[in-house]
Amino acid sequence: MSSSATTAPDRRAPSRGAEPDPRPAPPGAGSPAPPGKRRRFFLTDGWGALALPIAGYLLVVLIVPLAIVFARSFTDPTLGLGNYAAFFASPIYTDVLVNTFVTAITVTLITLLIGFPYAYLMTIAPPVWRSVLLVVVLVPFWTSLLVRSFALVLLLRDTGAINETLLSLGLISDPITMVRNFTGVLIGMVQVMLPFMVLPLYATMRGIDRRLLQAAEGLGARPAFAFWRVFVPLSAAGVAAGSLLVFIQSLGFYITPALLGGPDDVMLGELIVQQVSTVLNWGFASALAAVLLIVTLVLLAIASRFIDVRRIFWKEQ
């Protein structure tokens, strides 16, 4: 994953820096400390113990359960690939998989389209308004997901506030169906996901030196040209970070699509819950979970060929 940027010769990595240089790099430039030396030091000086609680916690609540899920997908009810064969044999299930990804991609694109201008507005707004905009983004974080989803149902349904208002104003003659379908799922998920898009975008944009735009205009670029050639490329790291966060979380969504979606909008998360709690087919549910996880990892690996994933999650700027 890490060396992938160099293997895509014709694609310019949208993330800043990390550009492979065919020339020999100047000594010390970009070359990290020898990893072996650093690791030995880190583990022997005792500070590594600070990571033990969380490592132990994750082992018990994440690694072990995941291992059990994987094992179960091959053993329950009988040993073999039966669960996976069942999954790929039925178009019903593969449709759910496709629908899950289509939904996640659509949600990601919509949040990006809404979130980018919003984050940009935050960077240029005066401090007071910036705080207001930030609070507006954060409010969803402080409210229960379940409450918000139910509230949306009340708001969006045929006899909800929006349709009632539009009907009474005479703008529409029949209610617009906004729940129990794909539109409802999108409205609900985008609303939940916006903070995960806006916050990384804002963090990146805030770090962009706005004098670069001035410089570009001073060199003859129209403001729009300067924006597209300077500001947008420099915000690419934020776009990638926000998009990955939203996309990956969207893949596993359950409550919102369950409440706002219709029978055609089942996502993999719902299917898993159904298999576990209604059908009690734990082995098949495990296989579904494994498929979701593996496909997600594969997509991440593909994404890392084009963007520096390490930078998004842990590499310091």
Add this chain to the structure above:
Amino acid sequence: MTTTTELAGAPVRVSGVTKQYRDARALDQVDLDIESGEFITLLGSSGSGKSTLLNIIAGFTDCDAGVVEVDGIDITKTPPHKRGLGMVFQHYALFPHMTVFDNVAFPLRRRRTPKAEMVRLVEEALDIVQLGHLGKRMPQQLSGGQQQRVALARAIVFRPKVLLMDEPLGALDKRLREQLQLEIKRLHRELGITFVFVTHDQEEALAMSDRIALLRDGRIVQIGTPEELYEQPAERYTAEFLGESNLFSGTIVNGVLPYGEHGSIQVRDGSADGAGSVMVRPEHVSVLRPDEQVPVGCNALRGTVREVIYLGSGRRAEVTLPDGTHVVARTPADRRHSRLVPGEPVVVTWAKQHGQVVADGPPADEAAIPAGRAAVPA
């Protein structure tokens, strides 16, 4: 390499430019005529309005009143990207996501220059700043001096008639700064375009400029060649801002400034009478022992040695006069000062033609001073 004839400069005319910020007047009716191909420096301390003036010429700041003309065309209302001026910033402002080559090519891409022509121009510009081999690097892989050279190449690649530079060397260390000063001078000679250079460093201004415009509180105090500003400052402020100076204030009558009970100071013939100061540069002052003969035509004031400092290229002696005034004398290649000891009685002398009369100028209490910033007596 570029020849001078290819690239001619353009005159820049600023007339009546005024800029008022909420609590301070940044520029007050500034007039400035810059000749084609001239290297002019806008010199001043922070808050003098020099950067505001440059930004108004560049188009980044609107002026409240006045006109900016380049090449005889009024560009006061023209947005910056249509002014066609080159610009170099103190912080380089290189685009971090582009290679050096792409940075330099940026102004050309905007202008839709054909590819082959573009490559040629970029390589030529990089050669001019001696970075021809670094086109594929990213800006952050370069040193500060190299980055500023890239910024220079980017600013000249599209052959502007005027190059604006806002403290371009401010972020560099002294040695690099001096080296780049020479390179910018060479660039100016080779390109033949008009350079407008902003700095707060008087040495830099003296070293580089054809003419210097000294700004103070939003006004041009004096404009002239470096020699004129240094040797014939019109105002006390100019004398104090550029280099070191000894100033004696009082009222001049018949070419003589009475100076306490210690005598009088004769000034250059033909100087106007009236209130003012007499300025003498330290390099024109000699320090004599009381028994030594004062040369004819020289002023002489008695005092005691306060301190003598060895500077390498010479010595700097500070003499305290009986009224408490300190007079500084700077002597190159003269061993006399080395034998001076603090407390020793001496006589400071200078030829009367080196006494320059300067007006006291407006005290720093004009409306241009932001509220709350007290006027500091000179």
